Amino acid sequence: MRIAISSEGKTLDSKISERGGRAPYYLIVEEGKLIEIIKNPFAKGGGGAGFSVAYLLADKKIELVITGNIGRNMKSALKERGIKFKEKSGKKVKEIIQ
16 A cells, blocks of 8 residues: 655654645655655645645555645545545654554
8 A cells, every 4th residue: 555644854753744735745655665755845835735735646646645634625635536544643654654
């Protein structure tokens, strides 16, 4: 399963970001291994970040998104693309994938 985890940094020791659409990074994990680091191009700027991130992750064939907080727009866009999501907070990325 391809999982995207919002992250405050580029490593598995980073904390999960509380901001879904505005997370600084998304770490892509498959079978418990980090396979890609995405610097979120929508982390700063105008509205629509949640939609844009959802579409970006759908293009990466993500099946599950884990983040601290998912806004209404991002939830809608993820559902539209058939991507599952979970809200988790206060943990490091490596704690989630174990």
